[in-house]
Amino acid sequence: MRIAVLSGKGGTGKTTVSASLAVSVPFCQYIDCDVEEPNGAIFLTPEIQESIPVKVPVPEADMAKCSACGYCAKACQFHAIAVVKGKVLVFPEICHHCGACVIACLNDAIREVERTIGVVEVNGDGTFLQGKLNVGEPVSIPIIRELRKRMKKDVPVILDCSPGASCAVVQSIEGCDYCVLVTEPTPFGLHDLKIAVRLVRKMGIPFGIVLNKASDSSRLIHDFCRDEGIELLMEIPFSQEIAESYSKGVLPAQNDDFWKEKFEKLYEKIERGAGK
Ligand code: SF4
Ligand code: SF4
Numbered sequence: 001m002r003i004a005v006l007s008g009k010g011g012t013g014k015t016t017v018s019a020s021l022a023v024s025v026p027f028c029q030y031i032d033c034d035v036e037e038p039n040g041a042i043f044l045t046p047e048i049q050e051s052i053p054v055k056v057p058v059p060e061a062d063m064a065k066c067s068a069c070g071y072c073a074k075a076c077q078f079h080a081i082a083v084v085k086g087k088v089l090v091f092p093e094i095c096h097h098c099g100a101c102v103i104a105c106l107n108d109a110i111r112e113v114e115r116t117i118g119v120v121e122v123n124g125d126g127t128f129l130q131g132k133l134n135v136g137e138p139v140s141i142p143i144i145r146e147l148r149k150r151m152k153k154d155v156p157v158i159l160d161c162s163p164g165a166s167c168a169v170v171q172s173i174e175g176c177d178y179c180v181l182v183t184e185p186t187p188f189g190l191h192d193l194k195i196a197v198r199l200v201r202k203m204g205i206p207f208g209i210v211l212n213k214a215s216d217s218s219r220l221i222h223d224f225c226r227d228e229g230i231e232l233l234m235e236i237p238f239s240q241e242i243a244e245s246y247s248k249g250v251l252p253a254q255n256d257d258f259w260k261e262k263f264e265k266l267y268e269k270i271e272r273g274a275g276k
Helices: 014-024 040-044 071-075 100-104 141-149 167-173 187-202 220-228 240-247 257-273
Strands: 002-006 029-032 048-061 081-084 087-090 110-123 128-133 157-160 178-183 207-214 232-237
Touching: 002 014, 002 167, 014 029, 014 040, 014 157, 014 178, 014 207, 014 257, 029 040, 040 128, 048 087, 048 141, 071 081, 071 100, 100 110, 110 141, 128 141, 141 167, 167 187, 178 187, 178 257, 187 207, 187 220, 207 220, 207 257, 220 232, 232 257
Parallel strands: 002 157, 002 178, 029 128, 029 157, 178 207, 207 232
Antiparallel strands: 048 110, 081 087, 110 128
């Protein structure tokens, strides 16, 4: 079973929920797809054994063959290639590696060269994976694709997705059996949760909500779940003790049976919700 954990916005506790699930579900695989800021390792402390560079093709022009016709620049939707004063300029950071400029060049003047945009790191038995996008790189999809290629088929897989509802999230949750949406009881939390709900509904993936930093003073998320007929899977209270534990890199589920059982029950609900 493939479970994606996502949140409409950053800072809701998405990684703590995914990592807590990972320590509570026996024999699972945890994949950190939040490649701009992979934090799961802080809690799960894996021993990384392999680091695989992720490379993408970017165009390079051979000016000996180039007639400065500009077709390549016209073909690029991302303005990543330009022809200025008879010279072809490539902006690799914004190239989306689609190859359209190569096809558009009738002089065969463009070839593709490899460029490393980040890495995929794996522990010894492949139960922990994380992607890391190099600073300044804008396109994370190739790294997520590489991570997904290494998903195990015979154990539950927990995918810790990027925050938001970007292409990277769509790429991460595609084909998943269930999505856990982590949110907090604030107007911002609700606003971004609604976007995430629209996304998973559109993709037809069963889902439920985990409310983090829950407090008696706000019923925003409860009301939303009731009105929308969405299952509120679990509540994690706003608690100084829990916050202190996180700040030391320790999950409550790692040293407190109460929380471990809570996350085991969460997994059972996910299984039921996914029809497994
Ligand atoms: S590969 Fe695609 S995105 Fe990159 S420069 Fe060529 S046309 Fe533009
Ligand atoms: S399409 Fe080819 S020939 Fe035309 S400007 Fe681009 S690289 Fe040069």
